[in-house]
Amino acid sequence: MSARPSLDPLADESVTPLVRxxxxxxxxxxxxxxxxxxxxxxILRLEILVVP
Incomplete structure (x- = not known):
């Protein structure tokens, strides 16, 4: 069983590794x-509350 199922193997193979x-x-x-x-x-919200 593969980690990610592929619905269309042809489309899956058409994507280059760089794009992946x-x-x-x-x-x-x-x-x-x-x-x-x-x-x-x-942090900005806490700064407003702590340092008026």
């Missing part, structure tokens, strides 16, 4: 960027 790696890294980087934005937003 770029897609895998793009969503990871988006999640990291989102987490950084949330942490900075929380």
């Amino acid at each position: 790696k770029a897609a895998a890294w793009s969503w990871r980087l988006l999640l990291i960027l989102g987490a950084i934005i949330v942490v900075l937003w929380i």
Whole structure:
């Protein structure tokens, strides 16, 4: 059993490894960027509450 099922093997083979790696890294980087934005937003909110 494969880790990820493929509905269309022909379409799956038509995607180059470079595109696969770029897609895998793009969503990871988006999640990291989102987490950084949330942490900075929380820090700014705490700064407003702690240092009036």
